[in-house]
Amino acid sequence: MTQPFPPAAFPYARPRRLRSSPWVRRLVAETVLTPSDLIWPLIVHDGAEDRVPVASMPGVFRLSPRAAAAAAVEARDLGIPVVALFPHVDAAIKDANGTGATDPDGLIPDCIKAIKDAAPEIGVMCDVALDCYTDHGHDGLMADGRILNDDSLERLAEQAFIQAHAGADIVAPSDMMDGRVQAIREALEANGLHDTMILAYAAKYASAFYGPYRDAVGSAKQLTGDKQTYQMNYANSDEALREVAMDIAEGADAVMVKPGMPYLDIVRRVSETFQVPTFAYQVSGEYAMMQAAIANGWLDEDRAILETLHGFKRAGCAGVLSYFAPKAARLLGG
Ligand code: PBG
Numbered sequence: 001m002t003q004p005f006p007p008a009a010f011p012y013a014r015p016r017r018l019r020s021s022p023w024v025r026r027l028v029a030e031t032v033l034t035p036s037d038l039i040w041p042l043i044v045h046d047g048a049e050d051r052v053p054v055a056s057m058p059g060v061f062r063l064s065p066r067a068a069a070a071a072a073v074e075a076r077d078l079g080i081p082v083v084a085l086f087p088h089v090d091a092a093i094k095d096a097n098g099t100g101a102t103d104p105d106g107l108i109p110d111c112i113k114a115i116k117d118a119a120p121e122i123g124v125m126c127d128v129a130l131d132c133y134t135d136h137g138h139d140g141l142m143a144d145g146r147i148l149n150d151d152s153l154e155r156l157a158e159q160a161f162i163q164a165h166a167g168a169d170i171v172a173p174s175d176m177m178d179g180r181v182q183a184i185r186e187a188l189e190a191n192g193l194h195d196t197m198i199l200a201y202a203a204k205y206a207s208a209f210y211g212p213y214r215d216a217v218g219s220a221k222q223l224t225g226d227k228q229t230y231q232m233n234y235a236n237s238d239e240a241l242r243e244v245a246m247d248i249a250e251g252a253d254a255v256m257v258k259p260g261m262p263y264l265d266i267v268r269r270v271s272e273t274f275q276v277p278t279f280a281y282q283v284s285g286e287y288a289m290m291q292a293a294i295a296n297g298w299l300d301e302d303r304a305i306l307e308t309l310h311g312f313k314r315a316g317c318a319g320v321l322s323y324f325a326p327k328a329a330r331l332l333g334g
Contacts, residue, residue, distance in 0.1 A: 035332050037320060041325075075329075079329060087217060101159040102158045128156055128173040200254075202246075259282070260320065261311070267317055
């Protein structure tokens with residue numbers, strides 16, 4: 001960074017000059033936030049109802065494939081480039097291997113097809129992890145209370161293939177097994193799916209802020225223990241750079257930091273160190289705590305939403321996943 005020399009001093013420098021009216025504030029703004037920066041996470045379900053409210057996430061609903069297609073049309077009309085799908089499946093189909101994750105006629109392939117029919121102009125991203133389909137609620141396979149790394153890779157690669165084959169544009173492994181990006185990339189290449197993008201949840205921390213999501217996708221009841229043997233320790237930052245470097249070397253096109261607001265220091269380091277698009281996820285717990293304060297009148301909804309989302313851009317994000325995406329896009333004139 002170049003420093004002004006000699007250093008600007010009062011009264012020659014008056015930083016308030018550049019803030020004195022809306023037009024000049026706009027003129028000198030260093031970053032912008034537009035609907036094109038937003039990824040809208042959709043919770044989808046295999047139940048009979050079109051929309052089921054999620055108690056811990058006011059304003060978020062579990063959507064049927066038909067309702068998800070309607071949401072995708074809304075996203076398109078608002079200028080949101082991509083929706084991300086997360087499944088809530090009936091507990092009866094959950095098992096130790098997460099068999100439902102690789103059902104080519106399952107909920108996610110159904111939703112992808114419904115969305116592609118209704119709004120072919122936008123992208124579809126899918127979460128690669130077994131937690132929504134396993135009876136133990138973990139992202140990989142489990143034996144004797146341990147999460148098996150290498151045995152999980154084949155399942156995850158098959159899940160990603162099923163999604164890409166059904167029409168997903170981006171597969172996003174969120175499982176944090178070592179080597180999963182490579183396993184997925186090889187499976188995609190081997191099947192001629194050269195253009196499928198991998199957005200790796202590269203620096204995903206073990207976090208309390210996923211609580212409402214686990215309620216939304218119905219994995220909270222199942223989950224035995226925690227995910228600290230595979231998700232990252234929030235004491236660490238250098239380790240995030242090693243994780244990102246590995247995922248890029250294995251074939252990731254873009255990377256993600258997760259959760260969002262408490263981890264903007266990681267976003268800044270990653271985006272400055274690597275020349276790949278960096279994303280962050282303003283996760284369910286961040287959404288829930290803001291909605292709780294908004295509902296109580298303690299936060300101004302519109303201003304708080306735009307301020308937090310803008311923070312991601314300032315930290316270096318190419319884009320941000322947020323449950324506020326449609327609301328924010330509307331505020332931004334989308
Ligand atoms: C599953 C997954 C999680 C989230 C996205 N994918 C939860 C977890 O790892 O337990 C969290 C999203 C959110 O909290 O909004 N691997």
